[in-house]
Amino acid sequence: MRVLLVEDEQPLATYIAAGLRKHGCAVDVTHDxxxxxxxxxxxxxxxxxxxxxxxxxHGDTVCRRLAQRGAARILMLTASGAVxxxxxGLALGxxxxxxxxxxxxxxxARVRALGRRSTPASPPILRAxxxxxxPARRAGRAGGPVAGPDPQGVRGAGTAARRGRCRGERRDAAGQGVGRARGPVHQRRPDHHGHAAPQARRPAADRDRDRRRVPHRRMSRLTARGGLTLVYTGLVLVAGLLWLGLTYLLLRNNLRLSYPVPDAGVGTRLRAQAIADLLLQAGLALLVVTALTGLIGWLLAGRILRPVRAIADAANRLSAENLSERVPVRGPxxxxxxxxGTINGMLDRIQHGVADRDRVLDSQRLFVANAxxxxxxxxxxxxxxxxxxLDGEPGRxxxxxxxxxxxxxxETSRRTLDGLLLLARSQAGQxxxxxxxxxxxxxxxxxxAAGRAAAGTVTLRTDLRAAPAGGEPVLLERLAGNLLENAVRYNHAGGSVEVSSGTAGGRAFLRVVNTGPPITAAEHQRLFEPFVRGAAGGTRGAGLGLSIVRAVVTAHxxxxxxxxxxxxxxxxxxRLPLAG
Structure with missing residues (x-):
């Protein structure tokens, strides 16, 4: 069995290839x-x-292309083991x-199982x-010799034939198509004793409605618009009643006839009749005014509460996935x-907070997965x-x-853990x-870094001038060490690293310039992300060096x-702030 092992961790690839060769496999190894x-x-x-x-x-691209060829079975072997x-991975092919x-x-065992299935089975010949x-030869025959290959026609006809089988179509003796019955599966029929077929059970809502002899009507609460209308109308009505009462008192005490009346009783009756007519006319006028006040109050309340309704509608449209709605601000x-305006400002802060939270959570998920x-x-x-x-009898x-x-x-695990702890420490706070x-x-x-540079024939040049700054010494020492280690590791034989420091623009700076392989724009944008590595000529790092540098700089x-x-x-x- 011929096996191609694609694994970028060279020690792991060496052991896997050796173990598979012990079990009779011919193994070729590649690392990209x-x-x-x-x-x-x-x-x-x-x-x-x-x-x-x-x-x-990337392995996903390799898997997709190999699956399209269909020449070999693919076993994905990766640390990403979540569901x-x-x-x-299986969806990629x-x-x-x-x-x-x-x-x-x-x-x-899995490699052997895939090897037994390495030769794909030929698709069956379809007859109808x-x-x-x-389909294997991409040819067809209709009561005569085999027709030439027509990929599109054979593929389309084969699909139609398979669909017909899936639907369970069959032919009778006369060749007419006979489909499946379309009748209901559970049909209600009378039983053998002559009893009526059982009726369907009525919904619970209908049964509950039948049980309620007396309908229970729930009193709806008064709306704000109705409340304001009642307040306006009530104020006008109370004011009108007070006005009628005062008018009645004043007329009763001060009303005098303008002409002499021979009988005092007749004058009293005339005065009372005049007061009664006046109060009647005033009461009718008050009723009309009250009705008009209620109508006008209803319209005014709606006009006043319209911005409140707009605020409520905007709030109802808001959700965790849609925080872009804003309350319209109009009028004086x-x-x-x-x-x-206050609500819109609050919504802006909430939206920015949710966006920052999502960004942090996505970053944490990616970081945890990479770690x-x-x-x-x-x-x-x-x-x-x-x-x-230990599979056998190993020698010394x-x-x-x-x-x-x-x-x-x-040692690799220790470096990774140290980097993770230092990265967490630099992001801890003050x-x-x-x-x-x-x-x-x-x-x-x-x-x-002098020893590693000499081993890799890399020249170190320095131009270090005074650069007073303030910070935590351990973190800043690790910052400089990571910059030098990265510059030496990702370099080439005969290359150089230049280290300089000083002050410029009111800040202290430390600069590291190194030669090395060319870096594309896409690679350069991702260099400061955790667990991103360049193409090193020597041993692989943990991929945390430059991300730790960025975290330390941000903390300072x-x-x-x-x-x-x-x-x-x-x-x-x-660049860091000068020491104050």
Whole structure:
């Protein structure tokens, strides 16, 4: 069985390839996606063991292209083992999925199972009404010789034939199409004893309505508009009644006849009749005025409450997914306009807060997923090394090699954990700021990197001038160390690193310029993200160096600027506030 192993972790790939060869597999190893595509075009592999997080060409793209060819079975072997990751991997075209860390015996069993299915089965020949379709040959025959291949026609006819079978269509002896019955599945019929068919059970709402002998009408609460109308009308009515009462009292005490009356009783009756007529006319007028007041009050209340209704409608349209609605602000600058502006300001703050929360949560999810991935990989290397080495009777040399590889994996895990702890510390909050000189910090970092630079034949040049700044010494020392380590690691033989410091524009700066491989614009934008690595010529780092640098600079209220050099390499400058 020919197996192509695509794994960017070289120690892990070495152990997996050795273990598969012990079980009789012919294994080719590659460490990036583009080489995997090139090899698969030249060699007919039975199984491809594929990692997802690959350099040059991502594993998802490789999986999709290999699945389109259909030449080999694909086993995805990756640290992304969540249900969503497995579903995505299988949807891309993978035939199987195994998460890291894994038992090596399970890996071997899965590879063998895929190898048994490596030759795809030929699709069956479809026959319907005297027509034969051969999808494998893309040919058909209708009561005569085999017709030439017509890919589109055969594919379309085959699809139609399969759909007809799925619908359960059949033909009778006369060749007429007979479909399935369309009648209801559960048809109500009378039973054999002559009883009527049982009636469907009525809905609960109907039964409850029948049980209620006396309908219960719920009194609706008075609306704000109705309340205002009642207040206006009530005020007018009370004022009119007071006016009638005062009028009656004044007329009763002060009304005198303007002409002499021979009989006092007749004068009294005339005065009473006049007062009664006046009160009657005034009462009728009061009723008319009250009715008009109620109508006008209803209209005025609606006009006054219209902004409140607009606020309520905007609030009803708001949701966690839609915070873009705003209350319309119209009319003069009154209390309602102020309320609408206040609500809009509150909604702006809520929307910005929700956007910041979502951004932070997405960043945390990505960070946690990457951290889990980076911690699973060395664990997988250690477990695979133990399983493969102890499968048989290892010699002293094999045990020593296994121990060395396990020690390397442990050191990788330690560096990753140290980076994660330092990154969390730099983002924890307030720092203890101490006056220091970035020139001295840079000198110490250059001294630490001198050995690695000499081993890689990289020249270190310094121009360190006084740069007084304030900050936490441990974090700033790690900042300078990460910049130098990154500049030396991602360099080439005979390259150089220039380190300078000083003050400019009211700030202290530390600048590191290095040669190295060319960096594209897309790569440059992602260099400061956690767990993003460049193409190093030596050992792989944890992918946290520059992300720690950015976090430390942010914690010290500083600025960081970087640019990709035309001839290759990076130019990174860190600026911090001067020591006060």
């Amino acid at each position: 996606g583009q080489q995997a595509m090139d090899k698969s075009e030249l060699v007919p592999y039975d199984v491809v063991v594929l990692d997802r997080d690959l350099p040059v060409l 969503a990751d497995r579903v995505d 993978a035939d199987d999925y195994l998460g890291k860390p894994f038992a090596f015996a399970e890996l071997v 009404g005297g027509v034969e379709l051969d 600058a009154d209390e309602l306009t102020t309320l609408a 889990a991935h980076e911690l699973r990989t060395p664990l997988t290397t250690m477990r695979t090394a133990i399983d493969v080495t 040399a094999e045990l020593l090699a296994m121990a060395a590889d396990i020690a390397t994996a442990v 720092l203890r700021r101490t006056p220091l000189d970035l020139a001295r910090v840079g000198t110490a970092a250059v001294a630490d 209220d500083g600025e960081i600027a970087s640019s990709a050099r035309a001839g290759g390499g990076l130019d990174i400058t860190v």
